[in-house]
Amino acid sequence: MSNEVTAPAARKLTRKEQRQVDAKTRLSSPTASLIAIVIAVLWTVPTAGLLITSFRPASDVRRTGWWTVFLDPNFTLKNYADVLGTSNVANSFFNSFIITIPAVLIPIMLALLAAYAFAWIDFKGRNFLFAAVFALQVVPIQVTLIPLLTQYVSWGLAGTYWTVWLSHTIFALPLAIFLLHNFMKEIPRSLIEAARVDGAGHVRVFFQVLMPLLVPAIASFAIFQFLWVWNDLLVALTFAGPEYMPITAVIATLSGSFGSKWYLLAAGAFVSMVVPVVVFLSLQRYFVRGLLAGGVKG
Numbered sequence: 001m002s003n004e005v006t007a008p009a010a011r012k013l014t015r016k017e018q019r020q021v022d023a024k025t026r027l028s029s030p031t032a033s034l035i036a037i038v039i040a041v042l043w044t045v046p047t048a049g050l051l052i053t054s055f056r057p058a059s060d061v062r063r064t065g066w067w068t069v070f071l072d073p074n075f076t077l078k079n080y081a082d083v084l085g086t087s088n089v090a091n092s093f094f095n096s097f098i099i100t101i102p103a104v105l106i107p108i109m110l111a112l113l114a115a116y117a118f119a120w121i122d123f124k125g126r127n128f129l130f131a132a133v134f135a136l137q138v139v140p141i142q143v144t145l146i147p148l149l150t151q152y153v154s155w156g157l158a159g160t161y162w163t164v165w166l167s168h169t170i171f172a173l174p175l176a177i178f179l180l181h182n183f184m185k186e187i188p189r190s191l192i193e194a195a196r197v198d199g200a201g202h203v204r205v206f207f208q209v210l211m212p213l214l215v216p217a218i219a220s221f222a223i224f225q226f227l228w229v230w231n232d233l234l235v236a237l238t239f240a241g242p243e244y245m246p247i248t249a250v251i252a253t254l255s256g257s258f259g260s261k262w263y264l265l266a267a268g269a270f271v272s273m274v275v276p277v278v279v280f281l282s283l284q285r286y287f288v289r290g291l292l293a294g295g296v297k298g
Contacts, residue, residue, distance in 0.1 A: 054079055054266035061263040079267035083254065089271070092250035096230055096275075098161060099246050103168035103229045104222050110169070111176030111221075112214070116206055118177070119184040120192060130181070136174040144170075145238050152239065159241030167235050172228070176221050183217035184210065219286035227276050247272045 049066040055075040118130045152163045195209045233248045251268035255261050
C-alpha cells in the first residue's frame with residue numbers, strides 16, 4: 001500500500017488576488033528595482049543641488065556651479081538670514097496657514113457629502129452626474145481664472161481670503177469626490193444594510209458607520225490638498241490681495257526688481273518647504289493607503 005499522501009488541491013486564486021500577485025512580481029523584479037533607483041537619483045540630484053546652493057555665498061553662486069563645492073567647500077548661513085530677515089516673510093508664512101487650512105477642510109466636508117450621495121443614495125441621473133464630476137478633473141485651471149475673477153469682483157470679494165478659499169475648493173472637489181467615492185464603494189454593502197435594519201438613517205449611517213472607516217481616505221486627500229495649496233503660486237497671484245499673499249508669492253519677489261538677488265531663491269524655497277515636508281513625512285502612510293483605496297476591484 002502506498003504511503004504517499006495526496007496533497008490537497010491548491011486553492012484557485014481569485015482574479016483580484018492574481019492581479020495583486022502579478023503586480024507584486026513585476027514591481028519586485030531586479031529590472032524594476034534598477035529603474036526605481038535611477039529615477040530616484042535623477043529626481044534627487046536637482047534637489048540636492050538646490051540645497052547646496054542655498055548654503056553657498058552669493059559670489060560663489062554667481063561664478064561656479066553647485067558641484068564645485070566638493071572641490072572647494074565654502075558654506076554660509078547669510079542667504080537664510082537675508083530671507084528670514086525680509087519684513088514680509090513672517091507675515092506671508094502666517095498667511096499660508098490661513099489660506100491652506102480652510103482650503104483643505106472646506107472641500108473635504110463638501111466632498112464627503114457628495115461622495116456618500118453618489119455611493120449609497122439611488123437617485124435619477126446619478127451615474128451621469130458622477131461621470132461629469134470625474135470629467136472636471138481634466139479642465140485646466142488656467143481657463144477658469146478670468147471667469148472666476150470677474151465673478152469675485154461682481155460679488156465684492158476680490159483680493160480677500162475668500163477668493164482663494166473658494167477657488168481652491170472648486171479646483172479640489174472633483175478629485176476629492178472621486179477618491180472618497182471609490183473608498184466608500186469598497187465598504188461592504190452588508191454593513192450599511194445592517195445599520196439600516198437597526199433603524200439608522202442616512203445621517204447616522206454616515207457619521208457612525210462610514211466616518212470611522214474613512215479616516216485613511218480623508219487623511220490621504222487632506223495631505224494631497226495641503227501640499228497643493230501650500231505650494232500654489234498661480235491661484236495666489238491671481239486672487240489674493242497684496243496683504244494676503246502666501247509665502248510662495250513672497251519668495252518669488254525675493255530676487256528683486258531686476259533679479260539681482262536671484263541666489264536667495266534657493267534658500268527661500270527650502271524655507272517654504274519645511275512645513276510640507278514635515279506634514280508629508282508624518283502622514284505618508286495614510287497618503288499611500290488612501291490613494292490605493294478602490295484601485296483594485298474583484
